[in-house]
Amino acid sequence: MSETAFCYHCRTHHPKEEMRLIDTKAGKRWRCIRSIEATKKGRLEREAYGRQVTAMNKAEAQRKARLVLNGRTATTPP
Numbered sequence: 001m002s003e004t005a006f007c008y009h010c011r012t013h014h015p016k017e018e019m020r021l022i023d024t025k026a027g028k029r030w031r032c033i034r035s036i037e038a039t040k041k042g043r044l045e046r047e048a049y050g051r052q053v054t055a056m057n058k059a060e061a062q063r064k065a066r067l068v069l070n071g072r073t074a075t076t077p078p
């Protein structure tokens with residue numbers, strides 16, 4: 001039987017081989033690698049999503065700016 005430790009993230013016990021001792025405000029606590037990786041991946045995905053939204057907003061702003069510009073000179077509606 002492998003030794004287990006309480007995972008503060010999942011609130012359950014996992015084998016220690018699948019866990020890391022993490023420094024938290026409350027002291028050193030065990031957390032499973034799976035949840036650490038999931039959080040890391042989630043953060044990267046959120047960052048990627050944030051960049052995507054920023055790029056989209058920028059494109060949208062440029063499109064609107066062009067529309068306004070075109071609206072001034074266009075003689076026919078779109």
Ligand SMILES: [Zn+2]
Pocket residue numbers: 007008009010011014031032035
């Ligand atoms: Zn866990």
